[in-house]
Amino acid sequence: xxxxxxxxxxxxxxxxDQRVLTYSQAINEALDQEMARDESVFVMGEDxxxxxxxxxxxxxxxxxxxxxxxxxxxxxxxxxVGAGIGAAIxxxxxxxxxxxxxxxxxVMDQLCNQAAKLRYMFGGKTKVPLTIRTExxxxxxxxxxxxxxxxxxxxxxPGIKVVMPATPYDAKGLLLSSIRDDNTVVYIEHKMLYNxxxxxxxxxxxxxxxxxxxxxxxxxxxxxxxxxxxxxxxEAAEELAGEGIDVEIVDLRTLLPLDVETxxxxxxxxxxxxxxxxxxxxxxxGAEIGxxxxxxxxxxxxxxxxxxxxxxxxxxxxxxxxxxAIPSKESIIEGIREVLP
Amino acid sequence: xxKSSKKDQPAGTKSPESELTCSKEQAQHYxxxxxxxxxxxxxxxxxxxxxxxxxxxxxxxxxxxxAVGAMAALQPDDYIASTHRGHGHCIAxxxxxxxxxxxxxxxxxxxxxxxxxxxxxxxxxxxNLGANGVVAGGLGIATGAGLSIxxxxxxxxxxxxxxxxxxxxxxxxxxxxxAAKWTLPVIYLVENNLYGMxxxxxxxxRLEDHAKRAIAYDMPSSTVDGQDVLxxxxxxxxxxxxxxxxxxxxxLIANTxxxxxxxxxxxxxxxxxxxxxYWKDRDPIKLFxxxxxxxxxxxxxxxxxxxxxxxxxxxxxxxxAIDSPxxxxxxxxxxxxx
Ligand SMILES: Cc1ncc(C[n+]2csc(CCOP(=O)(O)OP(=O)(O)O)c2C)c(N)n1
Ligand SMILES: [Mg+2]
Numbered sequence: 001x002x003x004x005x006x007x008x009x010x011x012x013x014x015x016x017d018q019r020v021l022t023y024s025q026a027i028n029e030a031l032d033q034e035m036a037r038d039e040s041v042f043v044m045g046e047d048x049x050x051x052x053x054x055x056x057x058x059x060x061x062x063x064x065x066x067x068x069x070x071x072x073x074x075x076x077x078x079x080x081v082g083a084g085i086g087a088a089i090x091x092x093x094x095x096x097x098x099x100x101x102x103x104x105x106x107v108m109d110q111l112c113n114q115a116a117k118l119r120y121m122f123g124g125k126t127k128v129p130l131t132i133r134t135e136x137x138x139x140x141x142x143x144x145x146x147x148x149x150x151x152x153x154x155x156x157x158p159g160i161k162v163v164m165p166a167t168p169y170d171a172k173g174l175l176l177s178s179i180r181d182d183n184t185v186v187y188i189e190h191k192m193l194y195n196x197x198x199x200x201x202x203x204x205x206x207x208x209x210x211x212x213x214x215x216x217x218x219x220x221x222x223x224x225x226x227x228x229x230x231x232x233x234x235e236a237a238e239e240l241a242g243e244g245i246d247v248e249i250v251d252l253r254t255l256l257p258l259d260v261e262t263x264x265x266x267x268x269x270x271x272x273x274x275x276x277x278x279x280x281x282x283x284x285x286g287a288e289i290g291x292x293x294x295x296x297x298x299x300x301x302x303x304x305x306x307x308x309x310x311x312x313x314x315x316x317x318x319x320x321x322x323x324x325a326i327p328s329k330e331s332i333i334e335g336i337r338e339v340l341p
Numbered sequence: 342x343x344k345s346s347k348k349d350q351p352a353g354t355k356s357p358e359s360e361l362t363c364s365k366e367q368a369q370h371y372x373x374x375x376x377x378x379x380x381x382x383x384x385x386x387x388x389x390x391x392x393x394x395x396x397x398x399x400x401x402x403x404x405x406x407x408a409v410g411a412m413a414a415l416q417p418d419d420y421i422a423s424t425h426r427g428h429g430h431c432i433a434x435x436x437x438x439x440x441x442x443x444x445x446x447x448x449x450x451x452x453x454x455x456x457x458x459x460x461x462x463x464x465x466x467x468x469n470l471g472a473n474g475v476v477a478g479g480l481g482i483a484t485g486a487g488l489s490i491x492x493x494x495x496x497x498x499x500x501x502x503x504x505x506x507x508x509x510x511x512x513x514x515x516x517x518x519x520a521a522k523w524t525l526p527v528i529y530l531v532e533n534n535l536y537g538m539x540x541x542x543x544x545x546x547r548l549e550d551h552a553k554r555a556i557a558y559d560m561p562s563s564t565v566d567g568q569d570v571l572x573x574x575x576x577x578x579x580x581x582x583x584x585x586x587x588x589x590x591x592x593l594i595a596n597t598x599x600x601x602x603x604x605x606x607x608x609x610x611x612x613x614x615x616x617x618x619y620w621k622d623r624d625p626i627k628l629f630x631x632x633x634x635x636x637x638x639x640x641x642x643x644x645x646x647x648x649x650x651x652x653x654x655x656x657x658x659x660x661x662a663i664d665s666p667x668x669x670x671x672x673x674x675x676x677x678x679x
Binding site for chain 2: 312317
């Protein structure tokens with residue numbers, strides 16, 4: 001996939017500093033720059049060093065920073081995150097990689113019972129500046145154990161943050177913010193975005209965690225999305241624009257904390273909302289987002305909130321079934337039409 | 342098997358190959374299965390290169406003697422738990438080539454109706470409890486099957502396959518401890534191909550002799566040449582006998598090598614071409630073919646016939662898979678619940 005992101009970043013320097021990078025390169029650059037800037041930052045995970053990461057994101061870092069700071073681990077997810085927590089509360093800023101979000105199931109105790117709760121349990125006297133980079137989503141017909149979208153699991157845990165960038169620009173800025181954040185951040189990449197391209201400034205910039213971004217202004221309907229589905233929403237919006245339907249796309253970028261203010265502001269303008277998410281619909285991210293809309297923006301709505309989401313099934317292998325299990329441009333267009341007058 | 346105390350007679354270290362024997366029918370069966378697996382995997386690589394097979398596939402080429410030797414020590418109704426590198430296990434346990442190939446292509450005629458794919462390949466009718474996309478994901482399943490066998494009073498055993506890399510997952514140790522305490526009929530069979538993806542075994546563990554891990558659970562263990570199908574069969578048979586006679590679990594390490602990269606795009610920067618050549622020289626099919634002709638068990642001509650026959654079988658399976666229909670969209674939401 002090579003969808004060009006043409007949007008000009010808002011909070012950075014001039015266009016001349018920007019190069020076209022892939023999502024993968026943007027993440028790599030953030031790691032590189034932060035490791036150069038801060039000695040307490042190190043990377044560990046399965047196949048992150050010699051191999052450069054299952055999807056190549058950490059390529060080149062071993063040569064630059066050596067085995068001490070780019071650490072290949074055994075296949076021991078719970079220990080990777082657990083040791084990350086221990087290092088984080090004692091002065092380091094680890095960036096650990098869990099190869100597939102599907103394997104986050106193996107770290108849930110460390111993440112939910114330890115990382116998320118230490119600070120609160122100890123009366124605010126400790127902090128856990130840990131970043132967990134992982135990668136999820138369907139699209140490569142890898143089946144039920146390598147294709148899930150599990151963001152809603154983490155949204156349910158107070159004490160951690162959940163970041164899901166859709167563009168190379170956001171990927172870099174949000175990773176820098178995640179590493180610098182004094183809390184545990186689950187930073188979820190999408191396997192189908194790694195080769196997508198966009199403009200990325202060379203210098204150091206951060207994007208605030210918890211801030212959504214209006215990727216496309218419009219007046220007829222608000223589409224709320226994040227990660228890869230954002231690209232499908234953009235395609236859907238383009239097509240509907242041809243019919244004179246003006247879609248506003250809000251890229252949530254962070255799911256926890258959720259930028260309710262930007263969501264409400266957009267709905268106030270459009271009076272209609274569609275949530276597009278790849279995760280399974282029941283208890284998914286959209287359930288929380290939709291309820292927030294009910295609580296904060298009900299008065300502005302002219303139609304019920306609509307969700308376009310993944311089917312409630314384990315991800316099937318077969319390419320035909322996999323494509324049906326997640327939203328598509330077509331199903332998004334259909335969803336948008338449902339809320340229009 | 343070497344009891345951790347080392348007082349028992351070591352077994353499975355009984356090579357050279359020439360000392361080990363089998364009947365002519367067995368020899369043909371082992372060779373046919375190994376050739377099926379090799380050609381199935383070479384065919385998969387070709388299908389992946391042509392983009393006919395999408396998604397990942399972890400190929401078993403090079404490791405054939407482990408699956409074939411291990412299965413040769415089992416009865417048909419014994420169980421196995423497989424791994425992400427599971428094609429060889431499926432074939433050796435008696436899965437139908439056509440249905441396995443169709444499954445990997447995500448076709449309706451696949452053994453899991455196109456829902457599982459390579460990472461979840463299993464013909465469950467053969468006692469295969471399933472491949473697993475999660476490394477070490479089969480450990481609990483195999484241990485629980487062992488528990489069920491014991492509680493139901495069945496005369497079965499379970500082979501739990503997993504990799505050298507998987508040994509570093511916590512559940513491996515939780516399960517071995519449980520099985521040892523409850524004397525469950527489980528054979529923990531490690532396919533030690535020296536790497537977990539790109540990480541050499543020596544880079545993820547201080548242990549050189551991984552059979553030692555069994556000491557922690559007071560469980561017998563042994564190590565076998567995984568390129569020697571008869572040695573694997575006999576070492577497994579010792580473990581199977583131990584389990585079937587109610588003595589409990591054991592750990593068997595089979596030393597082997599995977600020929601292909603971990604995935605299609607793997608440049609194999611973590612290992613040398615010399616090391617690859619060394620292992621390809623110890624090719625399980627080549628070794629066993631030579632053994633069979635050396636001792637006059639099979640003629641060159643008989644081996645050629647097996648070669649031609651297995652080529653035809655795999656070509657037929659590929660044609661079947663390619664010509665098969667994709668699942669109907671209505672299949673999306675079926676089978677979620679019983
Ligand atoms: C829990 C988990 N972690 C990581 C992976 C990614 N992964 C797939 S295969 C593999 C290497 C496994 O090594 P090993 O157990 O030695 O088996 P081999 O591939 O060598 O047969 C890894 C890390 C996974 N599938 N599951
Ligand atoms: Mg291995």
